[in-house]
Amino acid sequence: MAITEDISDIKKMLEEVQAKKDGKKFKIPFGKKVSSNRRKAGYVTLVKLNENNGVDFLKLPIDEQTILVDQIPRLATGGYVFYWKKNPFIFLPSWSVEPLSAKGLFKESDQKGTNKAGYRLLLAAMEQRATKPKTQIGGVMKWILGLGLAAIIIYAFISGGG
Numbered sequence: 114m115a116i117t118e119d120i121s122d123i124k125k126m127l128e129e130v131q132a133k134k135d136g137k138k139f140k141i142p143f144g145k146k147v148s149s150n151r152r153k154a155g156y157v158t159l160v161k162l163n164e165n166n167g168v169d170f171l172k173l174p175i176d177e178q179t180i181l182v183d184q185i186p187r188l189a190t191g192g193y194v195f196y197w198k199k200n201p202f203i204f205l206p207s208w209s210v211e212p213l214s215a216k217g218l219f220k221e222s223d224q225k226g227t228n229k230a231g232y233r234l235l236l237a238a239m240e241q242r243a244t245k246p247k248t249q250i251g252g253v254m255k256w257i258l259g260l261g262l263a264a265i266i267i268y269a270f271i272s273g274g275g
Contacts, residue, residue, distance in 0.1 A: 145170040147200055157194060157201040164207060185210065192216060 147156045151172070159180060161169040171182070179186040180203070187205055193212040195202045204213040211217075222228040 141200065142170045145172050147172060149199075152199075152201060157189070157203050160202055160204045162204060162206045180205075183207075188212060 141158065145158050147158055155175045156172055157175060157180075159171040159173050159182065161171060161182065163169065173180050173182070175189045178188070178190045180189040181187075182205065187210050189203060189212065193203050193214045195204065195215070206213070219228070
């Protein structure tokens with residue numbers, strides 16, 4: 114009996130570990146989140162993308178639409194700022210002076226042909242042009258109406274027209 118109890122305890126522990134892994138959410142690293150006062154003063158969280166696929170989080174001020182990173186001024190206009198839960202972020206590749214922007218990424222995906230917007234339009238057009246099977250009821254209704262009209266005309270001739 115002791116072995117079955119041990120196995121059931123191990124199963125419970127594994128289920129608890131799985132529940133903890135599934136419920137884990139992303140949190141901004143400690144000290145890198147921008148408070149509302151700092152946000153008003155022009156601070157952003159900089160996500161620096163390194164050449165070795167590493168990521169560094171920095172909290173920096175925007176001064177005259179630039180950010181000073183590694184003693185090199187980098188662009189930091191409004192078009193480069195992303196927001197997540199009211200926190201401003203700038204994603205900056207360490208090899209570039211220009212951060213990633215939504216417009217730039219959209220244009221690049223549009224040029225490569227990997228943009229999903231075109232697929233949405235294409236699918237909508239295909240659904241509109243899809244051939245729909247003609248209903249038999251429409252043809253039958255025409256025959257019934259035609260026969261009914263013919264019967265009325267024949268009845269009018271037979272009864273004397275009037």
